[in-house]
Amino acid sequence: MTPEAISQIGAALMAIVWLATSVQAKEEPLWEYGLGLGVLGYSNYRGADTSHVFPVPVPYLIYNGPFWKADKNGLHGALFNRQWVELTLSFDTTMPVSNDRTRSDMPELKPTVEAGLSLDFHLWRSDDARTKIDFKVPVRQAFTLQMPPQPIGWTLSPGFKLSAADALGHPGWEAGLFTGPLFANRHYNGYFYTVEPQNATASRPAYQATGGYSGAQFVADLTKRFPKYWVGGFVRYDTLAGAVFTDSPLVRRENYWAAGIVFAWMIGRSSQMVEVAP
Numbered sequence: 001m002t003p004e005a006i007s008q009i010g011a012a013l014m015a016i017v018w019l020a021t022s023v024q025a026k027e028e029p030l031w032e033y034g035l036g037l038g039v040l041g042y043s044n045y046r047g048a049d050t051s052h053v054f055p056v057p058v059p060y061l062i063y064n065g066p067f068w069k070a071d072k073n074g075l076h077g078a079l080f081n082r083q084w085v086e087l088t089l090s091f092d093t094t095m096p097v098s099n100d101r102t103r104s105d106m107p108e109l110k111p112t113v114e115a116g117l118s119l120d121f122h123l124w125r126s127d128d129a130r131t132k133i134d135f136k137v138p139v140r141q142a143f144t145l146q147m148p149p150q151p152i153g154w155t156l157s158p159g160f161k162l163s164a165a166d167a168l169g170h171p172g173w174e175a176g177l178f179t180g181p182l183f184a185n186r187h188y189n190g191y192f193y194t195v196e197p198q199n200a201t202a203s204r205p206a207y208q209a210t211g212g213y214s215g216a217q218f219v220a221d222l223t224k225r226f227p228k229y230w231v232g233g234f235v236r237y238d239t240l241a242g243a244v245f246t247d248s249p250l251v252r253r254e255n256y257w258a259a260g261i262v263f264a265w266m267i268g269r270s271s272q273m274v275e276v277a278p
Contacts, residue, residue: 030272034060034230036264043258044097045109045192046215047240047251054095060230060264064274083122090118090138092155102250106199109192114155116140123160130165136178142188153188157181157217167222178219182238186211193248204249212244215256233261 041053063070075089097109118138125132137158143149159180167175189209200206215238223232238256240246246254 026276027273028064028276029062030064030270030274032060032062032266032269034264034266034268036060036230036262038260038262040095040260041258042095043253043256044100045094046238046256047193047246047248047253048097048100048102048256049252050100050102051257052095056260058262058264060266064276085122086120088118088120088136088138090114090116090140092140102204102252106195110144110146110150112142112144112152112191114140114142116154132161132163134161134163135159136161136180142191151187152191153185153211155188155214156183159217172226173222173224176219176221179217181216182214184211184214189214189245193245193250195249207248207250209245209248213242214245215240215243228266230264230266231262232264233259235259 036058038056038058039053040056041051043049043051061070068075092114094109094112096111097103103109116139118136120137121135123133123135135158137156139154139156141154142152144152157180159178162177164175165173167173186209189211193207193209195204195207197206217236217238219234219236221232221234223230236256236258240251240254240256243254245251
């Protein structure tokens, strides 16, 4: 998908008028928090032929404020009080990479965090609002987690998200599917895929990464909220076919995978209840 096609899609989405349906709101606590533990497995970086599995602590936070809300989809709020569009805070992370044989004697990759905004268009929902299709357009700036943090460029990852409650016919389970292309600028791709002349070897020639199309991603997730705990899991698969950096000697596979599962226990909740639209 070209940037021009994405621009045309965005223009078409701006012309969509959301037809609101009559939906029963439900009562939820104003806030709720907990702490959990997860296990995350992933390829070291997109295109790597090595992988790791890590246990990770996971905070759990729900906030159902009048404007901003925090849930498993992140921190978000209604834009212009319209039901067909939201402005969302968008985040992503990468883990550190050390002792990777492909990057031997190169600088280690620091963990990174990406932070930005996502404009989310609600394209369709069922009459009971339990099945939804959104088009998300997140733009994020990436930083290394070190002192001081260093900016390493920006990413754009537009895509379609299908969300379904009572997934697979089982009450309480929520499923999601997300897919779309990935784009990044030269600085971001260079952090992962450039090989400077001083780091070149006979099997790893010098290479300068450029910005542009960075492949496509496919993500599936499944979650359920129980009275005293929450459980969730996800699987992600990326294809790097056609990405602008596939000629880098650091790209050993034209795919990437990640998966994780989390259990979180409830610690506290608000006594104040508020109405939340499904």
